[in-house]
Structures are given as structure tokens and as C-alpha cells.
Amino acid sequence: MPRYYLCTASLDHSKDAQEREICFLGTSEDIAAEADDGDGIVIYTPTSEYKSGDPVQKFTAIGRIEGEDIISDPIDNGRLFARRVDYRTSARDADVRPLLSELDFVEDEDNWGVYFRNPKRGISEADWCTIAHAMGLNPRTC
Secondary structure, eight states: OOOEEEEEOOHHHHHHHHHHTEEEEESSHHHHHTSOTTOEEEEEEEEEETTEEEEEEEEEEEEEEEEEEEEEETGGGGTEEEEEEEEOTTOOOEESGGGGGGOTTOOOGGGGGGGGOSSEEEEOHHHHHHHHHHTTOOTTTO
């Protein structure tokens, strides 16, 4: 049974990940190895640029882990580990705010940003389906 992950990345990093067909999952191989082939990935984008930029606050990419290879990226001296992702290119960006009351992992809507601070977190299948639907996809087939 697949698992589902929410990753947080700036818009420039999200676009780079999609172009390279990867998703950075952490700073250790063990963290990257937790995800399996077929697991779902969705990227939440808080800002346009890493550590700065204009607010974006949208889900900007969604896809599935592809294969078992763990990639050590030369950016950051090989301390970032990624997995291959088959991104759904037909997905459209989705604003986070209208979804906050529907997402199980957001327990306090007034302080919702805290739930998106980790680079990778597990989410429920229900949350995956909510986000996929908001991105214009059929959650059962994406």
C-alpha cells in the first residue's frame, strides 16, 4: 500500500525538481530510503525563492516515487538526498488556504504555517486525495 508525503520547497526549487524529475527528501540516505516506489509526493511552495521571495502558498507539484535509487545531489556538497519522481504534468497549482479546513494534518488553522515547515512529512491518503483533486487530478489515478 503506498504512503504519501508532503515536501516543502520554494518555487525555484520546485521547478528545478520537476525539470530534473526528482524530489529532495532529506539530508540523510535513511530519510530518503523511507519512501518506496509508487509512494505519492506533493510539493507545497511557501515562497518564490529559497529563504526569501514573494509569498506563493500553493501546492505546485504532485507525483509518485519511481524506482528505488537514492540520489546524492552535488548541490550542498552531496548532503541532500533525492528520489526519482514521475510528476503529473497536467496538475495545476492549488492554493493552500481553501484546503486548510479539509486537511487532517492541519490541527490549528490560525497557525497553519507550522505544519508545512518540515522538508518532508507523512500525510494521509485522504489528504493526498484532497490535494490531488484541488490540483485538477483524479486522486485514484494520479
